Amino acid sequence: MSSDLMIRPLEIEDFTQFLDIQSAALLQAPEVFGSDYDWFAGLSILSKEQRYERYMNFPYQYLLGAIDPNGNIVGMIGYSSQGSTKTKHKGSLWGLFVREEYRGQGIASILVDSIMEIAKDVLEIEQLQLSVSTKNQASYGLYLRLGFTVYGTEIHAMKIGDSYVDEYLMVKFLM
Numbered sequence: 001m002s003s004d005l006m007i008r009p010l011e012i013e014d015f016t017q018f019l020d021i022q023s024a025a026l027l028q029a030p031e032v033f034g035s036d037y038d039w040f041a042g043l044s045i046l047s048k049e050q051r052y053e054r055y056m057n058f059p060y061q062y063l064l065g066a067i068d069p070n071g072n073i074v075g076m077i078g079y080s081s082q083g084s085t086k087t088k089h090k091g092s093l094w095g096l097f098v099r100e101e102y103r104g105q106g107i108a109s110i111l112v113d114s115i116m117e118i119a120k121d122v123l124e125i126e127q128l129q130l131s132v133s134t135k136n137q138a139s140y141g142l143y144l145r146l147g148f149t150v151y152g153t154e155i156h157a158m159k160i161g162d163s164y165v166d167e168y169l170m171v172k173f174l175m
Helices: 012-028 037-042 045-053 107-121 137-145
Strands: 006-009 061-067 073-081 090-098 127-133 149-160 163-173
Touching: 006 107, 012 037, 012 045, 012 073, 012 090, 061 107, 073 107, 090 107, 107 127, 107 137, 127 137, 127 149, 137 163
Parallel strands: 090 127
Antiparallel strands: 006 061, 061 073, 073 090, 127 163, 149 163
């Protein structure tokens, strides 16, 4: 990874750039994300702002970004922790995306590693969960290399047109 990149939680001021990278993610990889580009594009700006603001609760729920020297978001990942007493030991990763021209530089690994570190050291999370499309071999391989294991497969997790996408359910125990 380029040492010029900064990894940090996204802030309110990043909203416009978030819209840009979120749109790119949904257009370039529709089989990877639960959200749909047409649905997202059809939301009002107020709805998009409200959805974005829900992720401004670091370290419990946030978007982590990889920022280039010009201040552009080149990669991102989401994190949410469980709120109830019985499930507060678990956290979830979602929405990993790195712009195509920045892939192959280790940015995705650093984003996931950063979330694992915060979850374990700050929140004392015991396990991280995620789901990944069975068609997304790059992310699946990344998660395996980072120590996640498959504990199940959700058949027909998503439907795009007339085709179904299955997802691996994965977990990593941190403690």
